[in-house]
Amino acid sequence: MLELSEEEGMSREHLDSQVQKAQEQLLQLKRQQEQIEKQKRELEELSRRQEELERGRAEMTDKLTRSLVVVEREAYDTQKRLEQLRAMRESFGQHLQLIEAIDPKTWNPADLHKELSRALSTVDDARAEYAQQRSRLQAANEKTRDPDLPEAAPDVADLIHGGRSFGQWIQIGFAFSLPLIIFGIIALVLFFWMAAKGP
Numbered sequence: 001m002l003e004l005s006e007e008e009g010m011s012r013e014h015l016d017s018q019v020q021k022a023q024e025q026l027l028q029l030k031r032q033q034e035q036i037e038k039q040k041r042e043l044e045e046l047s048r049r050q051e052e053l054e055r056g057r058a059e060m061t062d063k064l065t066r067s068l069v070v071v072e073r074e075a076y077d078t079q080k081r082l083e084q085l086r087a088m089r090e091s092f093g094q095h096l097q098l099i100e101a102i103d104p105k106t107w108n109p110a111d112l113h114k115e116l117s118r119a120l121s122t123v124d125d126a127r128a129e130y131a132q133q134r135s136r137l138q139a140a141n142e143k144t145r146d147p148d149l150p151e152a153a154p155d156v157a158d159l160i161h162g163g164r165s166f167g168q169w170i171q172i173g174f175a176f177s178l179p180l181i182i183f184g185i186i187a188l189v190l191f192f193w194m195a196a197k198g199p
Contacts, residue, residue, distance in 0.1 A: 088133045095126035
């Protein structure tokens with residue numbers, strides 16, 4: 001009996017030991033599972049970030065490459081425009097000096113016709129140069145949308161006729177007269193209405 005109870009006690013201890021071992025193994029397996037899941041999450045995050053890096057690199061490489069082409073073209077156009085403006089400034093400066101140098105008080109009355117022709121020629125040259133440079137600047141401004149230079153002064157014929165046709169003058173006159181016509185019609189309507197209402 002004693003031997004049997006001893007064997008029974010040993011087998012119970014053995015079973016308890018086995019259960020404890022199994023629990024420890026189970027705990028260890030759970031820890032390993034958690035560690036594996038953690039490693040999996042880290043690897044997935046790493047993979048996601050690598051994909052994000054590749055996408056970002058491809059996107060920015062494409063954008064920066066195209067932008068560099070645009071910037072280089074803009075820089076070239078700006079350089080060309082700067083050179084054009086420098087040439088324009090120099091030309092305008094020269095013509096301005098020539099025009100400011102015209103002084104009718106110093107002309108010899110005997111050579112008045114000759115001096116006047118020379119002065120008019122200087123002004124005409126300046127006007128032609130101005131018109132030419134203005135056209136170039138307008139063509140460039142259509143791309144950049146910069147403000148235009150004011151128009152060159154019209155010729156004497158344009159000052160007399162205004163550079164407009166008879167039909168255009170009629171339209172302008174009608175536009176100026178329209179408020180007066182409307183006011184007159186309202187006044188007539190009021191007059192007839194008051195007359196009809198009369199005593």
